[in-house]
Amino acid sequence: MSIQYWRIRDRYYRLIGSKCADCGDEFFPPVYRCKGCGSEHVMDREMPKTGRIMTYTVLHEPLPGFEAQTPLYLAVVKLDNGARILTQIVDSPEDSVKTGAKVRATVRRAMVDGDSGQIIYGYKFIVSS
Amino acid sequence: MPRSKVYVNSIGMTTIADHWEYSILDMAVEASRGALRGFGKKKPDQIIVGNMFSAVGAHQEHLGAMLADGLGLSGSPAFKVESACSSGGTAFNVGYNLVRSGAIDSALVVGVEKMRDLEPEDVSQALAMAESAEYTQFVGATFAALNGLLARYYMEQMDVSRDELSSIPVIDHSNAVTAAHAQFRKAITPEVVSRSAMISDPLRLFDCAPVGDGAAAVLLVNDRAASGTKRKMAEVLGGRIATNEFSLYEREDMLDFKSTHLAFRGAMEDAGLAPSKISLAELHDAFSVVGALSLEAMGYSKRGHASKDARAGKYGRGSELPINTFGGLKARGHPVGATGVYQIAEAYLQLTGQAGENQVEGAEYAVTQNVGGVDTTAAVHVFGRAS
Numbered sequence: 474m475s476i477q478y479w480r481i482r483d484r485y486y487r488l489i490g491s492k493c494a495d496c497g498d499e500f501f502p503p504v505y506r507c508k509g510c511g512s513e514h515v516m517d518r519e520m521p522k523t524g525r526i527m528t529y530t531v532l533h534e535p536l537p538g539f540e541a542q543t544p545l546y547l548a549v550v551k552l553d554n555g556a557r558i559l560t561q562i563v564d565s566p567e568d569s570v571k572t573g574a575k576v577r578a579t580v581r582r583a584m585v586d587g588d589s590g591q592i593i594y595g596y597k598f599i600v601s602s
Numbered sequence: 603m604p605r606s607k608v609y610v611n612s613i614g615m616t617t618i619a620d621h622w623e624y625s626i627l628d629m630a631v632e633a634s635r636g637a638l639r640g641f642g643k644k645k646p647d648q649i650i651v652g653n654m655f656s657a658v659g660a661h662q663e664h665l666g667a668m669l670a671d672g673l674g675l676s677g678s679p680a681f682k683v684e685s686a687c688s689s690g691g692t693a694f695n696v697g698y699n700l701v702r703s704g705a706i707d708s709a710l711v712v713g714v715e716k717m718r719d720l721e722p723e724d725v726s727q728a729l730a731m732a733e734s735a736e737y738t739q740f741v742g743a744t745f746a747a748l749n750g751l752l753a754r755y756y757m758e759q760m761d762v763s764r765d766e767l768s769s770i771p772v773i774d775h776s777n778a779v780t781a782a783h784a785q786f787r788k789a790i791t792p793e794v795v796s797r798s799a800m801i802s803d804p805l806r807l808f809d810c811a812p813v814g815d816g817a818a819a820v821l822l823v824n825d826r827a828a829s830g831t832k833r834k835m836a837e838v839l840g841g842r843i844a845t846n847e848f849s850l851y852e853r854e855d856m857l858d859f860k861s862t863h864l865a866f867r868g869a870m871e872d873a874g875l876a877p878s879k880i881s882l883a884e885l886h887d888a889f890s891v892v893g894a895l896s897l898e899a900m901g902y903s904k905r906g907h908a909s910k911d912a913r914a915g916k917y918g919r920g921s922e923l924p925i926n927t928f929g930g931l932k933a934r935g936h937p938v939g940a941t942g943v944y945q946i947a948e949a950y951l952q953l954t955g956q957a958g959e960n961q962v963e964g965a966e967y968a969v970t971q972n973v974g975g976v977d978t979t980a981a982v983h984v985f986g987r988a989s
Contacts, residue, residue, distance in 0.1 A: 481736060500852070502737045508847065508854075528758070528856075530750030531803040532743070536730055537723045539742035547747050549755075549851045559751075559851045561741050572758055583740060595740060 475586045478593045485595035492518035499554045522578035524552035565600035575602040606824035608701045609835040612640025613947040618785040618816035618935030626660045626716040631672045633817035647706035649680035652693030652713040653939035655728040659716045686732035690942025691972030691981025695841050697822050707827040713943030714817035732975045748850050749889040750802030760906030768795035769912035770893040771932045778929025780959035785814045785935030809890040816937035818944040834954035840872025841983035850976045859899035865982035866900045873984040881965040882924045884945035886973040887931050942972030949985045
C-alpha cells in the first residue's frame with residue numbers, strides 16, 4: 474500500500490493541487506478537468522497554506538490506525554484561493570475549532586502503513602486565530 | 603422497437619439482524635428462493651447481485667456465479683454490480699433496463715451484505731472505501747465523519763435544531779415496530795436521539811443507520827415471462843442512476859444532493875408522473891441529515907426545511923407522503939449492498955396490498971432512493987400498481 478501514498482507525496486507535503494489554465498480556478502485534490510469551466514488545460518499548482526473552516530466534526534471512532542489521535546478533529550477548509558480541502562485540525566485549543574476560524578497548514582505524521590510499513594507524512598491544519 | 607413493460611413479479615428477503623449462523627451465500631440463497639417461488643419452474647434469464655464489500659466482509663468475490671450455482675442455475679448468466687451503498691439499487695437498474703430493452707424476459711436481482719462478521723472498526727474501513735483512499739481515508743475520516751461535517755453545515759446554514767434533525771429517525775423507528783424484517787422494532791423519542799452516544803459531532807448514534815446482515819431479492823419480468831401468472835405485481839414505471847462530484851468537500855454546494863435530484867427527476871420523467879402523485883417514498887437515510895437533504899433534493903421540502911417539515915408531521919404515517927414505511931435505513935436496517943433491493947421489495951409490498959400493519963392505504967405510486975457515498979451515486983426508481 475505504501476507506494477500508493479509515496480506516489481503522491483508532493484501533494485501531501487506541499488499541497489500540490491490543480492490550477493485551470495483557462496479560467497484560473499484552483500482545486501485540491503487535483504483534477505483532470507476543471508470543475509468550473511470544463512477545460513482539460515489544468516496544471517499542478519501549490520495551494521496557499523491558509524484558509525478558514527467551513528464546517529468541522531469531532532470524530533470519536535476513527536478509521537483503524539488513527540486510534541492514538543482520538544478524538545479526531547476534522548474540518549472542511551476553504552483555502553484562500555477558494556479550493557476546499559478535508560483535513561485534520563491539530564494543536565489547537567478545543568474551543569478555537571469553530572466555523573469561520575482561520576487556519577494554517579503544517580506537515581505532520583499522517584499514518585503508519587501497517588506494522589512494518591513506512592511512516593507517511595501529510596498536511597494537517599492548525600487554528601491560527 | 604417498443605420497450606417492454608417491466609414488473610416486479612415476486613420478492614424474498616431475510617430479516618436484517620446479526621446472522622452469525624449464516625454465510626453470505628446462505629442469505630443470498632434464502633432471499634432468492636423467496637423471489638423465485640413466484641416463478642414456478644421457470645428460470646430467470648439473468649442473475650444480478652448487488653453487493654458492496656464481500657471481498658472484505660467474507661473474503662469472497664465472484665458472487666454472481668456462486669449464487670447461480672447455489673440456486674441450481676449454473677449455466678445462467680450472472681454477475682455482481684458494485685456502487686458502494688447503492689449497489690442494490692444499481693443492480694436493480696441494470697436488470698430493469700435489460701428487461702425493458704427486450705434483451706431478456708426476466709431477471710433475478712439480489713442484494714446481499716455480510717457486515718457483522720467484521721469488527722466495528724473494520725466495517726468503518728470497508729465503508730470508507732466508497733470515498734477517496736488518498737484524500738478522505740488518508741486523514742482518518744469515516745463515513746460518519748463526512749456526514750458529521752455535513753450535518754453541522756446543514757444545521758448552521760439552515761438554522762436546524764437538534765430535535766428537528768432527530769425527526770426522521772423518530773419516524774423510522776415508529777414505522778419499524780410492526781415491520782417483521784426490520785432490525786430495530788422499537789419506537790424512540792427525540793430525547794433518545796439527543797442523549798445517545800456522540801459518534802461524530804453533531805451526529806449521535808441514533809442519527810446513524812446500524813450495521814447488520816441481510817439479503818433481499820426481486821424477480822423482474824416482462825409480459826411474456828409473466829404470462830399465465832395470477833400474482834399481484836408492481837410495475838416499474840421508471841428508474842435512473844446519476845452521480846455527483848465524488849467527494850463531499852469538492853462540491854461547490856455541499857447541501858445540493860445533485861445525484862438524487864437528477865435521478866429522481868429522470869425517473870419521474872420516465873414514469874410520466876408529477877412528484878405529487880407519489881403515495882410513499884423509501885429514502886436512503888443512512889444518516890438523519892441525508893434523509894432531510896434527500897427530501898429537499900426531490901423537491902418535497904424547501905431547502906433547509908425537510909427536518910422541520912418532518913417534525914411538523916409532514917412525512918409520518920397517514921400524512922400525504924409517508925416515508926420509510928418499514929423503518930428506513932435507521933430502523934429497518936442498512937446491510938449496505940442489499941438496502942436498495944429491500945426498498946424495492948417494500949415498495950412492492952405496499953403496491954400489492956401486502957404490507958400488513960404497515961400498509962399505506964390506497965398506495966398507488968412509490969419511489970425508492972438508494973445512495974452510495976454522500977449522495978455520490980443515486981439510484982431512484984418509481985413503481986405503480988400493475989393494471
